[in-house]
Structure formats: C-alpha cells, structure tokens
C-alpha cells in the first residue's frame with residue numbers, strides 16, 4: 001500500500017512517511033502480534049495490554065511492508081499480487097526519492113532522514129540489502145541518468161561525501177588517512193552555515209562510482225566501529241551529495257546539497273522498573289539524537305505560533321549539520337520506520353510521536369546559486385565585453401592609449417582568475433580519477449582473491465556492516481593479531497586481540513587455526529586452545545567479540561545461504577555452549593513463556609557486551625568482573641506463579657569480593673561510559689584511571705543490599721489457627737540453595753499468648769469478622785552461602801504480608817554462616833474478611849533473604865503507611881483498621897479529658913474568685929464603701 005496525502009511540491013513543511021517492516025525471526029519465534037494497521041495515509045497503533053487503547057496518526061505517506069510480499073528467485077521483495085498493499089523499495093522511491101531528485105535538480109537543498117529504533121528498517125529503506133536497493137543507491141542511479149540525459153544544455157558535477165557521527169565526533173568515512181583525534185571539526189561560516197572542515201568530497205560521474213564509495217565508507221565504518229569498540233547503531237551516518245549545475249542557455253549555475261541521513265537507533269533508555277543510574281546523564285552518546293528531538297519540538301512549537309522559542313541547533317554536531325534541513329533552506333523528508341511487533345509498542349509509539357512533531361516543521365527552501373560558478377560566468381562575460389571594446393578601440397587607432405592598456409590588464413587578470421578556478425577543478429578531477437583507479441584495482445584484486453583462497457568474513461551486529469571485511473588466508477602459515485610485524489601477518493584490531501593472537505596454517509587445501517598463548521579463540525561456540533581444523537562456514541570469535549565466518553575454498557562453497565550466520569546466531573551458539581539453551585525450546589513453540597524468551601534474547605545480546613566490558617576492565621585495571629545472570633529464573637510469587645524473568649549483570653570486585661547487581665538498562669548505559677573512558681585511555685587523552693573520581697567511574701557504585709533469594713512459607717495453617725514450624729530452603733535466582741531458614745507461625749491472643757488446641761478451627765469461615773492474631777518467628781538461618789563466600793558480610797530477612805504496603809525486615813546479622821535471628825513479629829488482622837481467608841488458604845509468605853556487605857547500610861522497615869497498635873502489633877488488613885481507630889479515639893479522648901480537667905480547674909478557681917469578690921462587695925455594701933476598681937459582679 002502506498003498512501004499519499006499530499007504532493008511533494010507546494011508547501012515547505014517537512015514531509016513525513018512511516019513504514020512498517022515484516023516480522024523478524026525473533027518476533028516470529030516469540031509469536032508476536034502485529035499492532036500496526038494502516039488505512040490510506042493514516043496509521044493506527046494498538047496498545048497490546050489494553051484493547052481499548054489505540055492511537056491514530058496521519059502522515060504524508062504510510063507504507064505497509066509487513067505482509068503481502070513474495071521473494072523472487074533473485075531475492076527481490078515484491079508485492080504478492082499486482083496492485084497489492086505491500087510497499088516495495090521501488091514504490092517508496094517513487095514517492096520520496098523522485099521528489100528529492102526533482103528538488104535537487106531544480107537547485108533546492110534536499111534532506112532525507114531515516115528515524116526509528118534499531119532493527120526497524122532504517123538502513124533497509126535508505127541503503128537497502130542486496131537486490132533490494134534502497135533510496136540512496138536508486139537516487140544516485142537516477143541522478144546520473146538525469147545528468148547524462150541533459151548534458152547538452154547543462155554541465156553537472158556530482159560530489160560525494162560520507163561521514164559518521166559517533167559520540168559527538170565526526171569521522172570521515174572516505175578518508176584513507178588515520179583518524180583525527182577527537183574527529184573532524186565542525187565550523188561555521190556566514191555564507192555556508194555549519195560544515196565539516198577537511199571532509200573529503202569526491203567528484204563522481206557514475207552511480208557505480210558512488211556505489212564503490214559507499215562500499216568503501218561502509219568498510220571504514222565497520223573497522224572504525226571495531227577499533228573504537230563502538231556500536232554502529234549508536235552512530236549517525238550522513239551521505240552528502242553535492243550537485244553543481246551550469247545551465248549555459250539560462251546563464252545560471254545552481255548548487256544543491258542532498259543530505260541522506262541514517263540516524264542512530266532511537267530506542268530510549270527506559271528505567272524498566274529499575275533504579276535510575278546515577279551516571280545516566282554522563283554520556284554524550286545520545287546527545288545528537290536527543291538534541292534533534294529538542295530541535296524538532298522547538299520548530300513544531302514555532303510552527304503553531306509559539307513565540308520566543310530557542311532552537312538548540314548548536315547543542316550537538318548532528319543538529320548543526322542539519323540546521324538547513326530543519327527549519328531552513330531545504331526540502332526535507334523523514335521516513336520513520338517501525339517494527340510491527342507488540343513487544344515494540346513503546347518504541348513504535350514514541351517513533352510515531354516524534355514523526356508527528358516533525359510533520360509540523362516548516363522550511364524555507366530557495367534555489368541556490370554557486371558563487372564560484374557565477375564568478376567564472378561573470379568573468380567570461382566581462383572579458384567578452386572587454387574584447388569588443390578593445391577591437392573597437394583598435395579600429396579607432398587607439399592601440400597604445402591608456403584605456404587600451406587598462407583593458408588589456410583587466411583581461412589578463414580575469415583570464416588568470418578563470419584559469420586558477422579551472423585548474424583547481426581539474427586537480428579535483430584528477431585526484432578522483434586516481435582514487436577511482438586505485439579502488440577499482442583493489443576491488444578486482446579482492447574478487448580474484450575470493451576465487452582463489454579461503455578467507456574470514458566479518459559479522460557485525462549491524463547487518464549493514466556485516467561481510468564488508470574479508471581477510472584472505474593464502475597457502476602457508478599466517479599470524480593473525482594486532483602486530484603487523486611481517487609480510488605473513490593478518491592485521492586485525494578489536495578488544496582482547498593479542499599482538500600475535502593465533503596462526504592460520506593453510507596446507508593441502510585445509511586450513512587449521514592455532515590460538516597462541518593466552519589468547520581467546522572460540523570456534524562454533526566452544527573455546528579452543530589446541531590446533532583446530534576449520535570447515536567451511538565455521539564461526540570464529542577472536543578476543544572479546546571479533547566475530548568472523550570462515551569461508552573455505554571455492555570448491556567447498558556450494559550454494560549455501562550464509563545469511564543465516566548472523567550476529568545473533570554466533571551468540572545463541574555461544575549461549576548454548578554455556579548451557580543456556582532457551583533458544584531451542586523457545587523457537588517455534590507457542591507455549592514458551594514470553595518473558596523467558598525475551599530474557600534469552602537479552603542474554604545473547606548482553607553476552608558479547610559483557611565480554612567487552614570484562615576486557616576493558618582488565619585493560620584498565622579496574623579489577624571487576626561482569627557476568628550475565630537471569631533474575632527470577634527459579635523464583636515465584638506469593639501464589640507460586642513464576643516471576644517475570646529479567647536479565648541482570650552481576651559485578652564482582654575481584655579483590656574485595658564486593659558485589660553489585662545491575663539491571664540491563666544500567667549495564668548498557670555504563671558500557672557506553674566505559675567505552676568513552678576506554679577510548680580516551682587508548683588515545684592517551686583524559687584522566688589516568690587512578691585519578692578518575694569514584695563518582696564519575698562507570699565501573700564503580702556505592703554498595704547496596706542485594707536480594708539473594710527467597711523462601712515460601714505457606715499460610716494455610718493460619719486459616720485453621722494451627723501452629724506451624726518449618727525449615728525452608730531459600731532459593732537463589734537461578735535455583736541454587738542459598739540457606740535454610742527455620743521459621744514458625746504461631747496463632748496467638750491479642751496479648752501474644754499462644755493459642756491452645758481447643759482454639760483450632762474446623763471451618764476457617766468461623767474466622768469471618770473476627771480478629772486473628774499470630775506471630776511469625778524467624779529463628780535461625782543455616783548454611784548461608786553468601787557468608788561462606790566472604791565473612792565480612794551480613795544478612796536480613798524481609799517480607800510483605802497481605803495488604804501491608806511496606807516490607808518489614810529483621811535486624812541485620814553479620815559474619816556468621818548460621819546466625820540466630822531470633823526475631824518475632826506479632827501481626828494481626830482486625831476483622832477477618834473473605835479476602836483474607838482466601839489469601840491465607842492460597843498464598844505463601846515470600847521471605848526474602850537480603851545480603852549486606854561491609855559499608856552498606858542495612859534495610860529498615862519503613863513505618864510510613866504501616867498500621868501498628870500501641871502494643872507494637874502490626875495490622876495487616878489496612879482497609880479495616882478499627883483498632884487503629886480505637887487507638888486514635890482513645891488518644892483524642894485522653895486529650896479531651898485533659899482539656900476538661902483544665903477547664904474544671906479554671907472553673908473552680910473562677911468560682912473561688914467569684915466567691916471572694918462577692919464577699920468583698922457584701923462587706924463594702926454593709927460598710928457603705930465601694931472597693932476601688934470593682935465592678936458589679938453578676
């Protein structure tokens with residue numbers, strides 16, 4: 001379906017298109033539901049948790065690429081039937097690309113932005129995969145067709161630049177030289193606005209040439225990502241096509257810039273119920289994207305007439321470079337890409353909101369004329385005029401007079417200027433030609449090598465960057481590693497790669513890999529330390545996370561589909577080798593617990609990141625070890641239902657044995673901060689690790705109590721007022737026995753005396769409306785694994801009962817593997833309700849075991865919202881707190897009584913005074929004298 005609400009031409013509002021992609025493998029495995037629907041140019045998103053909540057949006061274009069497609073033998077995605085609703089690459093180009101091309105040829109600046117969460121299809125729409133060419137290559141094809149078709153009337157030159165913005169640094173993706181420290185500088189000139197200083201601009205004369213340059217740029221992006229240990233989905237890729245046209249007939253020159261921007265994944269760092277990270281604001285990774293959002297919001301405000309809005313273009317590199325595209329001199333299109341799946345609801349909704357705001361931005365596009373080109377034209381025209389005058393002067397016989405001399409001087413000066421401009425232009429072309437030849441030679445060479453030798457092929461988390469690096473293994477022995485010491489070295493970079501990491505031996509058409517001392521090598525998920533013979537399509541992980549696919553000799557290759565060996569495949573295999581096999585049970589089974597499946601995918605996503613964090617910790621001497629864990633794998637709630645699984649990262653200080661448990665979100669945030677520090681360290685800049693203050697150290701956190709595990713104490717006996725004594729097994733998150741806990745539940749009187757056998761109830765409903773008192777006795781913990789591992793530790797037990805809003809905790813006990821807790825809580829329900837009976841008969845008290853470490857504060861029971869009688873009895877039915885009323889009433893009664901007493905005593909003293917005054921009056925009357933100052937007394 002290709003819905004169109006407005007024409008590309010006309011008003012200069014930013015045009016917005018949305019596109020929804022097919023389910024990916026993960027989403028299919030998870031049995032995802034599609035929550036996006038489209039009708040005409042409107043799109044509706046359904047909240048998967050609430051059938052009543054749906055939001056509709058209207059955009060300029062809405063593309064349904066979710067279903068109704070087929071794949072032809074060449075791999076091209078097409079609509080299943082003619083005129084079907086599936087929007088293929090060609091139809092997207094027709095709407096968006098054609099408009100941009102048309103604008104550019106007219107001399108307008110044009111910008112195309114792709115926005116959406118990671119994996120939602122930005123690169124697919126912008127660049128495309130294989131035969132499914134995206135907007136950029138098709139635009140180039142069409143641009144050169146247009147240029148060639150009109151060669152007679154206009155001269156056109158196309159220049160190509162490609163850059164990446166990562167962590168506010170600009171990397172030139174076409175530069176062959178070493179990367180400038182801190183990236184290229186962004187400068188500002190009044191005429192040009194913001195631009196990247198020293199960015200390589202390559203003249204091109206064919207779409208094929210642009211394609212080669214894009215390949216080169218993608219390769220640089222891949223290697224830069226590996227060297228910097230950066231994640232490409234966090235970077236923005238910007239292609240700038242400059243089109244210069246000289247229209248001889250009209251005697252004008254036009255210049256237009258086409259910005260093609262593949263933005264970083266838009267996913268936000270959601271708190272996901274976990275604590276906010278104290279270092280959250282520390283990273284600049286998201287600065288450009290956040291600022292882009294702020295610029296868009298501010299411009300949307302301006303568009304609806306809000307005054308005095310500051311547009312924060314200068315805050316980030318991306319917004320500086322896109323200033324003309326946003327609210328300036330450009331015709332701009334944004335394509336917002338969406339996953340169709342229910343699990344992506346929050347992100348998709350946020351993308352739609354973002355796109356809605358972008359829709360309101362108004363630009364003021366004007367045709368650009370290039371000053372240099374205009375200058376050449378003007379100089380030539382002036383010279384033609386001067387020549388005319390000169391010949392007229394000649395005819396008049398004034399060849400030697402002053403005017404003739406002046407004209408000659410001017411003519412020479414103008415010619416020199418024209419020649420200087422043209423020479424510069426020639427140099428540019430020559431350079432491009434040389435470059436082009438070099439590149440062509442290297443591509444031909446690479447193709448020849450591929451036909452002759454086995455090689456390893458890089459696999460990247462970003463599919464767009466996979467398969468761009470090929471490292472050939474010709475016959476003989478080859479070292480692979482950081483060192484480029486001999487001609488028989490294969491150079492690779494990456495975290496955890498040693499100077500000499502491993503050797504490849506290629507003999508008799510068989511390749512064997514031998515890891516060298518201390519290096520990490522994993523083949524098909526299994527760590528290897530011995531020589532291993534490689535088979536075609538073996539998966540190699542070198543160092544922390546440099547992933548390669550081994551491609552054997554051409555004779556072994558056959559027609560297998562290599563695409564299934566993607567980044568996820570490598571890490572699922574690794575997880576399986578570590579015993580985490582959820583993927584196999586999960587995939588294809590509709591019965592699988594979705595939270596288990598989500599946890600599995602999070603697990604494989606975090607595994608390589610954790611390996612990298614460990615490597616950085618080691619290289620920076622941080623002394624901490626990271627490990628992925630599945631929280632709640634073995635734990636259940638008070639009804640015995642499985643708790644939602646969640647991936648966490650356990651951080652352990654190797655020396656002090658201190659432990660932290662970080663949520664996934666916190667770890668991911670910290671990992672980016674670690675990368676920043678690591679990169680500074682690598683570049684020799686910034687702080688030495690020893691000088692890094694703790695509050696800025698992403699490897700460090702203040703200590704907090706840790707939840708070690710929980711035990712279930714079923715409450716059914718209380719419904720019958722039967723005492724219970726239990727030895728409970730406290731299970732850790734992953735099912736380990738953390739301790740044995742000795743407990744008792746003792747039904748008692750309101751004064752705490754245990755009830756006798758005669759108080760046992762035959763029918764729990766006899767409790768209805770009556771008060772129930774009982775004591776929870778936590779006697780002893782035995783065999784505490786937490787303390788066995790390190791004596792400097794303590795524990796506490798915490799629990800939350802029935803309607804209590806706050807948990808209650810025992811006091812902390814320290815340094816003892818079998819500590820006596822000897823703690824007794826007296827709890828009471830004042831008016832046993834049906835709900836309470838149901839609770840007692842069907843629920844357990846979840847007793848949580850909390851681990852304390854030296855220097856970490858113990859947990860205390862917060863009394864806020866907790867009801868308690870004057871005797872210290874905790875009231876567990878909050879809704880009917882009659883006793884509390886009694887407590888409150890009695891205290892107000894007491895206050896009233898005190899007040900009454902005061903009034904009484906005041907009254908009696910007044911009476912006494914009254915009496916004495918009466919006597920005085922009486923005495924005065926009888927003596928005929930009125931006492932001074934005295935009044936009549938009533």
Ligand SMILES: Nc1ncnc2c1ncn2[C@@H]1O[C@H](COP(=O)(O)OP(=O)(O)OP(=O)(O)O)[C@@H](O)[C@H]1O
Pocket residue numbers: 020021022024065077116117118119120121122123124125129233264265337461462463464
């Ligand atoms: N319209 C579509 N039709 C078919 N497949 C698609 C479509 N859009 C995306 N895909 C597939 O979805 C996967 C993810 O897409 P893509 O790499 O474009 O995401 P992305 O948003 O660019 O992610 P990243 O931020 O990691 O670069 C790719 O395998 C791609 O082939």
